[in-house]
Amino acid sequence: xxxxxxxxxxxxxxxxxxxxxxxxxxxxxxxxxxxxxxxxxxxxxxxxxxxxxxxxxxxxxxxxxxxxxxxxxxxxxxxxxxxxxxxxxxxxxxxxxxxxxxxxxxxxxxxxxxxxxxxxxxxxxxxxxxxxxxxxxxxxxxxxxxxxxxxxxxxxxxxxxxxxxxxxxxxxxxxxxxxxxxxxxxxxxxxxxxxxxxxxxxxxxxxxxxxxxxxxxxxxxxxxxxxxxxxxxxxxxxxxxxxxxxxxxxxxxxxxxxxxxxxxxxxxxxxxxxxxxxxxxxxxxxxxxxxxxxxxxxxxxxxxxxxxxxxxxxxxxxxxxxxxxxxxxxxxxxxxxxxxxxxxxxxxxxxxxxxxxxxxxxxxxxxxxxxxxxxxxxxxxxxxxxxxxxxxxxxxxxxxxxxxxxxxxxxxxxxxxxxxxxxxxxxxxxxxxxxxxxxxxxxxxxxxxxxxxxxxxxxxxxxxxxxxxxxxxxxxxxxxxxxxxxxxxxxxxxxxxxxxxxxxxxxxxxxxxxxxxxxxxxxxxxxxxxxxxxxxxxxxxxxxxx
Amino acid sequence: xxxxxxxxxxxxxxxxxxxxxxxxxxxxxxxxxxxxxxxxxxxxxxxxxxxxxxxxxxxxxxxxxxxxxxxxxxxxxxxxxxxxxxxxxxxxxxxxxxxxxxxxxxxxxxxxxxxxxxxxxxxxxxxxxxxxxxxxxxxxxxxxxxxxxxxxxxxxxxxxxxxxxxxxxxxxxxxxxxxxxxxxxxxxxxxxxxxxxxxxxxxxxxxxxxxxxxxxxxxxxxxxxxxx
Numbered sequence: 128x129x130x131x132x133x134x135x136x137x138x139x140x141x142x143x144x145x146x147x148x149x150x151x152x153x154x155x156x157x158x159x160x161x162x163x164x165x166x167x168x169x170x171x172x173x174x175x176x177x178x179x180x181x182x183x184x185x186x187x188x189x190x191x192x193x194x195x196x197x198x199x200x201x202x203x204x205x206x207x208x209x210x211x212x213x214x215x216x217x218x219x220x221x222x223x224x225x226x227x228x229x230x231x232x233x234x235x236x237x238x239x240x241x242x243x244x245x246x247x248x249x250x251x252x253x254x255x256x257x258x259x260x261x262x263x264x265x266x267x268x269x270x271x272x273x274x275x276x277x278x279x280x281x282x283x284x285x286x287x288x289x290x291x292x293x294x295x296x297x298x299x300x301x302x303x304x305x306x307x308x309x310x311x312x313x314x315x316x317x318x319x320x321x322x323x324x325x326x327x328x329x330x331x332x333x334x335x336x337x338x339x340x341x342x343x344x345x346x347x348x349x350x351x352x353x354x355x356x357x358x359x360x361x362x363x364x365x366x367x368x369x370x371x372x373x374x375x376x377x378x379x380x381x382x383x384x385x386x387x388x389x390x391x392x393x394x395x396x397x398x399x400x401x402x403x404x405x406x407x408x409x410x411x412x413x414x415x416x417x418x419x420x421x422x423x424x425x426x427x428x429x430x431x432x433x434x435x436x437x438x439x440x441x442x443x444x445x446x447x448x449x450x451x452x453x454x455x456x457x458x459x460x461x462x463x464x465x466x467x468x469x470x471x472x473x474x475x476x477x478x479x480x481x482x483x484x485x486x487x488x489x490x491x492x493x494x495x496x497x498x499x500x501x502x503x504x505x506x507x508x509x510x511x512x513x514x515x516x517x518x519x520x521x522x523x524x525x526x527x528x529x530x531x532x533x534x535x536x537x538x539x540x541x542x543x544x545x546x547x548x549x550x551x552x553x554x555x556x557x558x559x560x561x562x563x564x565x566x567x568x569x570x571x572x573x574x575x576x577x578x579x580x581x582x583x584x585x586x587x588x589x590x591x592x593x594x595x596x597x598x599x600x601x602x603x604x605x606x607x608x609x610x611x612x613x614x615x616x617x618x619x620x621x622x623x624x625x626x627x628x629x630x631x632x633x634x635x636x637x638x639x640x641x642x643x644x645x646x647x648x649x650x651x652x653x654x655x656x657x658x659x660x661x662x663x664x665x666x667x668x669x670x671x672x673x
Numbered sequence: 674x675x676x677x678x679x680x681x682x683x684x685x686x687x688x689x690x691x692x693x694x695x696x697x698x699x700x701x702x703x704x705x706x707x708x709x710x711x712x713x714x715x716x717x718x719x720x721x722x723x724x725x726x727x728x729x730x731x732x733x734x735x736x737x738x739x740x741x742x743x744x745x746x747x748x749x750x751x752x753x754x755x756x757x758x759x760x761x762x763x764x765x766x767x768x769x770x771x772x773x774x775x776x777x778x779x780x781x782x783x784x785x786x787x788x789x790x791x792x793x794x795x796x797x798x799x800x801x802x803x804x805x806x807x808x809x810x811x812x813x814x815x816x817x818x819x820x821x822x823x824x825x826x827x828x829x830x831x832x833x834x835x836x837x838x839x840x841x842x843x844x845x846x847x848x849x850x851x852x853x854x855x856x857x858x859x860x861x862x863x864x865x866x867x868x869x870x871x872x873x874x875x876x877x878x879x880x881x882x883x884x885x886x887x888x889x890x891x892x893x894x895x896x897x898x899x900x901x
Binding site for chain 1: 688691695705710711717719722723725733737740809813815816819820823826831843851860861868877
């Protein structure tokens with residue numbers, strides 16, 4: 128009973144933080160803006176958050192964070208619209224939605240697919256918020272157990288997971304993470320007052336600003352990609368009827384929805400894992416336990432539920448490592464971390480202990496956001512889908528104009544703009560080659576955290592084993608070893624498979640002689656068929672019965 | 674050969690060129706580490722100012738080299754006489770060996786190592802760079818135009834003012850992108866006005882008033898500097 132009253136007093140105190148007109152406005156702008164941004168293919172939440180970051184610095188932390196969190200949480204709702212209607216994911220995390228959403232559209236069930244996507248996203252979002260509000264007291268007890276060495280190990284785990292998660296690009300992802308770490312070290316080293324990689328340039332002695340890098344790599348590079356590309360012709364059909372039916376259909380799959388939301392919450396809390404792994408795991412789970420696994424990828428409602436529930440359960444959970452430990456697990460939360468830094472609030476265990484109101488207020492804001500977004504979408508989907516028609520190159524012009532606000536308003540510095548343009552070109556090249564960009568940002572942020580925490584942790588460590596003699600440090604260390612071992616195993620398996628493919632004798636040979644002989648055989652076969660046919664015309668077998 | 678060879682979504686053009694350029698830059702940065710960072714006496718190993726840049730740059734070189742090693746590559750087809758001339762290959766090996774030796778003797782082995790690595794990288798990249806890589810590089814270079822537009826915008830805003838410059842820039846770039854319809858040109862103008870009003874007038878983002886605004890009469894001048 129005590130727990131429940133405590134819970135309600137907590138909620139009351141936190142709701143007080145939110146009952147302000149500017150927070151309400153931020154909530155509205157964030158939610159509707161996020162849906163719009165998500166619905167436009169080519170503009171993701173990363174672009175929007177990067178552009179808005181400097182503008183939020185002058186606001187209250189809670190207002191700024193609400194806008195950014197709103198965009199983060201609602202963009203996936205919007206992203207499912209083009210994924211379902213035109214087979215183009217609006218944001219990167221909606222890629223899995225196209226697998227089952229678009230086939231449903233092609234058989235004339237666009238409205239069913241959309242309403243199912245909205246309702247499962249809503250369920251995922253609310254489930255994770257509820258789970259986290261209830262777990263917050265537990266987290267508040269665990270968070271103080273994180274000292275310097277635990278935070279260092281958690282950041283290390285995050286970087287390793289991000290690198291390993293880029294399947295098939297692990298090596299270059301590692302190189303990019305190291306690039307980020309190096310970028311973060313440029314400038315004056317505060318502990319020893321020595322310059323690092325400044326090349327005697329005064330504009331480098333302050334270091335490379337994270338926002339400039341983020342704006343270049345995400346916003347400007349996306350503008351360049353859009354300006355470089357071509358416009359696509361999109362045709363849309365108007366949908367009739369209400370979008371409420373999805374909730375009823377979702378209620379028939381409680382197991383899949385619950386499991387996917389749980390995957391989303393758990394994966395979101397581990398830094399460096401995020402939406403893709405959560406989606407992958409819940410989709411695989413749904414396909415394996417379904418009564419009709421053959422439908423997956425051909426318009427299965429269960430597949431759609433798994434994908435959309437999992438990705439919307441992540442944002443709330445991804446805030447946990449950020450708020451409790453100060454460790455962002457992905458690019459978007461890394462950007463949000465800079466909002467804290469600007470206001471000299473260093474998120475960490477103290478934030479969870481002393482300012483629980485603030486944390487719970489953020490979660491309540493997220494819950495309100497989900498409600499707002501669903502109401503907005505249920506009413507305005509038919510008007511909203513028109514944004515899909517904005518031509519790509521024009522969108523590129525718009526992003527370029529907006530990026531200027533982001534970079535220039537930071538310090539009114541021209542060198543920042545040149546630097547951002549440089550990073551924009553680098554980001555463009557990486558996107559063209561489909562190489563990973565996120566490790567650069569995480570390397571930059573987590574590298575800085577690791578440097579500080581390792582230094583203070585090593586001051587109290589005599590032998591290497593001292594480093595992991597506390598329970599949480601030991602658990603984290605074992606997790607790191609486990610992840611590395613898993614990765615090594617997978618690399619070995621891939622290698623084995625590749626070798627098997629290379630040595631198998633059933634593949635199409637590429638050698639010139641084999642091709643010649645194959646060609647000869649096929650020509651002879653065709654010739655033989657022709658001859659046979661000609662001969663058969665003279666002595667055609669009778670098929671009549673009489 | 675490579676883990677990415679069979680992926681149809683993975684573009685091969687430009688990969689070798691990017692790996693080469695990135696590896697060269699990383700090697701040069703690694704070569705500069707002694708000059709650009711300090712190793713302080715009496716400080717713990719993990720607190721050294723050189724420790725984390727070392728991890729960053731060292732990791733860049735190591736992982737990019739491994740990535741390069743792992744890329745799907747096609748060897749350049751040399752002229753026939755080179756392929757058949759044993760003596761040429763011997764002579765070339767000898768030449769690189771001598772060069773490495775001379776570098777090591779003059780610069781010292783530690784300083785020479787990155788340069789030998791650099792030369793080796795360039796020699797190997799000569800073998801594996803393909804015509805398609807250069808075609809891709811042309812696309813990369815074409816982006817400099819858009820970067821130039823952006824920087825021109827940045828230079829001109831403090832002179833001409835945020836609102837006037839945006840009102841010129843947005844339709845001009847839209848025109849450059851090949852749009853001629855009146856509707857889209859006007860919507861670009863509208864978008865520009867909207868951005869200026871939201872960010873400068875409403876959110877009061879820091880963008881300095883323009884030089885041109887100084888010539889405006891009193892009250893209008895203040896209004897322009899503050900809001901547009």
